[in-house]
Structures are given as structure tokens and as C-alpha cells.
Amino acid sequence: MSSPMLLLLLLLCFILCFSPSSQIILLPLTHSISNTQFNSTHHLLKSTSTRSIKRFHHQHNNNHHQPQVSLPLSPGSDYTLSFNLGSHPPQLITLYMDTGSDLVWFPCSPFECILCEGKPQTTKPANITKAHSVSCQSPACSASHATLSSSDLCAISRCPLDFIETSDCSSFSCPPFYYAYGDGSFVANLYRHTLSLSSLLLHNFTFGCAHTALAEPTGVAGFGRGLLSLPAQLSTLSPHLGNRFSYCLVSHSFDSDRVRQPSPLILGRYDTTAGEDIEFAYTSMLSNPKHPYYYCVGLAGISVGKKTVPAPEILKRVDEKGNGGMVVDSGTTFTMLPEIFYNAVVAEFDKRVGRVHKRASEIETKTGLAPCYYLNGFSQIPTMTLHFVGNSSGVVLPRKNYFYEFLDGGDEKTRKGKVGCMMLMNGGDETELDGGPGATLGNYQQQGFEVVYDLEKERVGFAKKECALLWDSLNSEKN
Known part of the structure; x- marks a missing residue:
């Protein structure tokens, strides 16, 4: 066969084998809401708001001797993904998907969890x-221990000094590492095994294997900007898959019927058309020297109706100590704002809603959310828009993303009435938010948007989408 003909055949094969739809890995994200765990809507909202606060403040209380993995949330507020580990036989692993951390970890047999009664476990402990252990000399081992060199780690693993000096400690395993959460912790070892994502096999995938945990019975698939995150490890095998991912969270508003629909998690780029940059509202990622695994962006302000409340400087940039910016986080439920800014947004919101609807202070106490109102007749709720730095158009939130309406009452004393609460939260005094993000953009506010993490161009994008339809469309293309 002549060279031109061979070249033409190779080109045709490339076009057929690498169409846009075949360049992605499509995975379903499942919402972990559980009707059996919460005896009322108040209980669900209170649990979720409390965990959102704990997670946000843990980002600032972490010290340098405890490498941070972000805090998994309680059921009713997290999205999970599943994959197979190994092949003889494959073990199904189901974990929380979390852009706020950079480690994949899960329980391994034998597994002991202290104070875990009543907490769900998404996956069986793996064998x-x-x-499959990882060497104390590996960069992955140093990454899991954050502050220790490979020589220190090999010494802890009892590698002899002459072996350390000659870099011959490969047979000595990485020592166990400790991670602390806001309300739990675990000790884990580092291992490597084959991981199956759809049709893709990731050999020597590195993960944490926890044999003991305190109040943390389930694991996390970290998607942050770190050496051990799932996208980072994926990029070593296939850069076009690891350098860009997105998800589209099906709008749920704590509706158990709707959350049964899968939310698409897309690894890679499925649309290479020129119109994409017009469709998405992009803002640049900010570098955080203290928390390099966070996806930080700058928030310029929030509009309530036609009035824009400017954000404080702490939210527009990140300083050399790691203070400031807003973290885009799939693992936090409700958006957290510094107190003065939050109060300014609430004042603007209440100015419009409070003149029509009576404030429901007892609902605020029961749910941990504010402001809440009794909704009699047609509710008049102003629009809300997020303005990111470098994005002049802003991201207009659907009403259900920032105002949740539900029926309250129905007991012997009161009849059922409609109430509604604003779903942004007070993150506390900004002067106390030292060494961490100034705000967090939670997954509740991300519902109904495709959120793109473009690691190559270091930007985050938002586009309003029908997420269930996007899943159906991409899934049909893949099949």
C-alpha cells in the first residue's frame, strides 16, 4: 500500500475513533438523600446547614501538621460516584465526589469506625x-504526608540508613497517615491498584485505604488540584480527560423523586465548537498558596433584583497567606459568605420580600437558615445574580437555587402553611477567616448549571442547562 493511501486510512481512523463524544468518560452522579434519616424537612435542613458551617470553618482551623481533606457532608447533601477496583473479582466502590479535596480514599477490610452509628456507609470495605502498597520513596507518599520528605518517611518505615543514603528503600511501604475533619478523622495507608472508569482502565491508581475512622464511615473521591486527585492521576494516562471535567447537578430542592435522576459527570471535552466560550460564563482560577488544591475564583458582588451589593476585597483575590477568594465546591451544600457581606445581601433581600411576607423567625431557628418567610398567596421573590471577577455578564441563579419553599406545620396546633427560606449562609466574621477562603459556592447554588473546570486554561465556567437532558443526550451518543 502506498504511503499517501496509508496516511489517509490512518487519518480516517483517527476521525472515527476520536469523535468528540468518544473523547469523554461519562459517569452518573447520584444524590445521597435519604428519607429514612430525617423525620422532617426542618431536621434535614438543620443537619445540612450545620454540616455546611462545620466544613467551611474547618477550612480555616487546619494547621500545617494535618494535611487537609475537605469534610464530607451528611446524607441529603452529597453526590456520589462509583467505579470498580481490581479485576479478580472487581470491587464496586461508591464515594462522595468532592472538588474541595485532592485525595481518593475509602474504607478497607478490616474496618473499624468509632461513633458511626446511624451514619450510612456508601461502600463495603475493600479487600x-x-x-499493592506504595513505596516510602514515591512522590505520592510525600504528597499524602504533605510536610515530610521521602527520607523522613523511609526512616519512619524503618528503612536502614545506608539504604536511605543510596535511595534503595523501594521495598519499604509508605507509613500510615492521619487526616482530621471538623467532626471526624481517619488513619490510612497508601495503595495502588487498577481502577475502572467506564471503559477506561487506570493501572497503578493511588488511593488511601482507611482501616480505622472516627465518625467517618464513608470515603471521598477528591477532584481538587493535587497530585493524588482523580483528575490529576487521569491526566498522566490521558491529558485530554484529566485536564478538563464538568458536572451538571440535576435540580432537586430535596425532592426525593427528582434526585433519582442521574447527574452527568463528564471527564474530558464533549463539545469543541466555537460557540462554547459564548455559552459559558468563565472566570479565572486564583492560586492559593496555603490550599493549592482548591478551585478558588474571585467574586465581585451579588445582585438582588436590580441592586448590586459589592463584595469585600477578601472575596476578589487571594493573598500570599492563602486568605480570600471563593471556593467552588461540589461537597458543600449551601453557599457561605462572610458576615458583613451576607448581612448586606440579606438586608437587600428583606427590603423587597419583608414588605410583602411576614418573617418566620421560628422556622429560622429550626432550620439554621435565614431569612425565612410565611408565604401567603403569590410569593414575590427578587432575582439573584452572582458577579465573578472578569465576567461582566454575571450568572443569574434560578429562584429554586437560592430560595427553598416547603410546607410547614400540619400538627395538632397548626395547619400546613407555605414557608420559604433564603439558601445562602453566614460564614462568620471575615477577620476570623484567617488562612482560608473567604467564601464557598455550594452545590445547592450550582444546581441546573453545567460547571466546567478547565485546568489547562485555569478557569471555571457556568452554563444554564437541563441536566437530565444533557445526561440523556451524552449517554445516547456514547451508546
Whole structure:
């Protein structure tokens, strides 16, 4: 066969084998809401708002001797993904998907969890052998311990000094590492095994294997900007898959019927058309020297109706100590704002809603959310828009993303009445938010948007989408 003909055949094969739809890995995200765990809407909202606050403040209380993995939330507020580990036989692993951390970890057999009664476990403890352990000399081992060099780690693993000096400690395993949460912790070992994502096999995938935990019975698939995150490890095998991912969270508003629909998690780029940059509202990622695994962006302000409340300087940039910016986080439920800014947004919101609807202070106490109102007749709620730095158009939130309406009462004393609460939260005094983000953009506010993390161009994008339809469209293309 002549060279021109061979070249033409190779080109045709490339076009057929690498169409836009075949360049992605499509995975379903499942919402972990559980009707059996919450005896009322108040209980669900209070649990979720409390965990959102704990997670946000844990980002600032972490010290340098405790590498931070972000805090998994309680059921009713997290999205999970599943994959297979190993092949003889494959073990199904189901974890929380979290852009706020950079480690994949899960329980391994034997597994002991202290104070875990009543907490769901998304996956059975995996069976891992020491044959899959990671060397104390590996960069992955240093990454899991954050502050220790490979020589220190090999010494802890009892590698002899002459072996350390000659860099011959490869047979000595990475020592266990400790992670602390806002209300729990675990000790884990580092292992490597084959991971199956759809049709893709990731050999020597590195993960944490926890044998003991305190109040944390489930694991996390970290998607943050770190060496051990799932996208980072994926990019070593296939850069076009690891350098860009997105998800589109099906709008749920704590509706158990709707959350049964899968939310698409898309690894890679499925649309290479020129119109994409017009469709998405992009803002640049900000570098955070203290928390390099966060996806930080700058928030310029929030509009309530036609009035824009300017954000404080702490939200527009990140300083050399790691203070400031807004973290885009799939693992936090409700958006957290510094107190003065939050109060200014609430004042603008209440100015419009409070003149029509009576404030429901007892609902605020029961749910941990504010402001809340009794909604008699047609509710008049102003629009809300997020203005990111460098994005002049702003991201207009659907009403259900920032104002949740539900029926209250129905007991012997009161009849059922409609109430509604604003779903942004007070993150506390900004002067106390030292060494961490100034705000967090929670997954509740991200519903109904495709959120793109473009690591190559270092930007985050938002586009309003029908997420269930996007899943159906991409899934049909893949099949």
C-alpha cells in the first residue's frame, strides 16, 4: 500500500475513533438523600446547614501538621460516584465526589469506625493486600504526608540508613497517615491498584485505604488540584480527560423523586465548537498558596433584583497567606459568605420580600437558615445574580437555587402553611477567616448549571442547562 493511501486510512481512523463524544468518560452522579434519616424537612435542613458551617470553618482551623481533606457532608447533601477496583473479582466502590479535596480514599477490610452509628456507609470495605502498597520513596507518599520528605518517611518505615543514603528503600511501604475533619478523622495507608472508569482502565491508581475512622464511615473521591486527585492521576494516562471535567447537578430542592435522576459527570471535552466560550460564563482560577488544591475564583458582588451589593476585597483575590477568594465546591451544600457581606445581601433581600411576607423567625431557628418567610398567596421573590471577577455578564441563579419553599406545620396546633427560606449562609466574621477562603459556592447554588473546570486554561465556567437532558443526550451518543 502506498504511503499517501496509508496516511489517509490512518487519518480516517483517527476521525472515527476520536469523535468528540468518544473523547469523554461519562459517569452518573447520584444524590445521597435519604428519607429514612430525617423525620422532617426542618431536621434535614438543620443537619445540612450545620454540616455546611462545620466544613467551611474547618477550612480555616487546619494547621500545617494535618494535611487537609475537605469534610464530607451528611446524607441529603452529597453526590456520589462509583467505579470498580481490581479485576479478580472487581470491587464496586461508591464515594462522595468532592472538588474541595485532592485525595481518593475509602474504607478497607478490616474496618473499624468509632461513633458511626446511624451514619450510612456508601461502600463495603475493600479487600486490599500489601502487594499493592506504595513505596516510602514515591512522590505520592510525600504528597499524602504533605510536610515530610521521602527520607523522613523511609526512616519512619524503618528503612536502614545506608539504604536511605543510596535511595534503595523501594521495598519499604509508605507509613500510615492521619487526616482530621471538623467532626471526624481517619488513619490510612497508601495503595495502588487498577481502577475502572467506564471503559477506561487506570493501572497503578493511588488511593488511601482507611482501616480505622472516627465518625467517618464513608470515603471521598477528591477532584481538587493535587497530585493524588482523580483528575490529576487521569491526566498522566490521558491529558485530554484529566485536564478538563464538568458536572451538571440535576435540580432537586430535596425532592426525593427528582434526585433519582442521574447527574452527568463528564471527564474530558464533549463539545469543541466555537460557540462554547459564548455559552459559558468563565472566570479565572486564583492560586492559593496555603490550599493549592482548591478551585478558588474571585467574586465581585451579588445582585438582588436590580441592586448590586459589592463584595469585600477578601472575596476578589487571594493573598500570599492563602486568605480570600471563593471556593467552588461540589461537597458543600449551601453557599457561605462572610458576615458583613451576607448581612448586606440579606438586608437587600428583606427590603423587597419583608414588605410583602411576614418573617418566620421560628422556622429560622429550626432550620439554621435565614431569612425565612410565611408565604401567603403569590410569593414575590427578587432575582439573584452572582458577579465573578472578569465576567461582566454575571450568572443569574434560578429562584429554586437560592430560595427553598416547603410546607410547614400540619400538627395538632397548626395547619400546613407555605414557608420559604433564603439558601445562602453566614460564614462568620471575615477577620476570623484567617488562612482560608473567604467564601464557598455550594452545590445547592450550582444546581441546573453545567460547571466546567478547565485546568489547562485555569478557569471555571457556568452554563444554564437541563441536566437530565444533557445526561440523556451524552449517554445516547456514547451508546
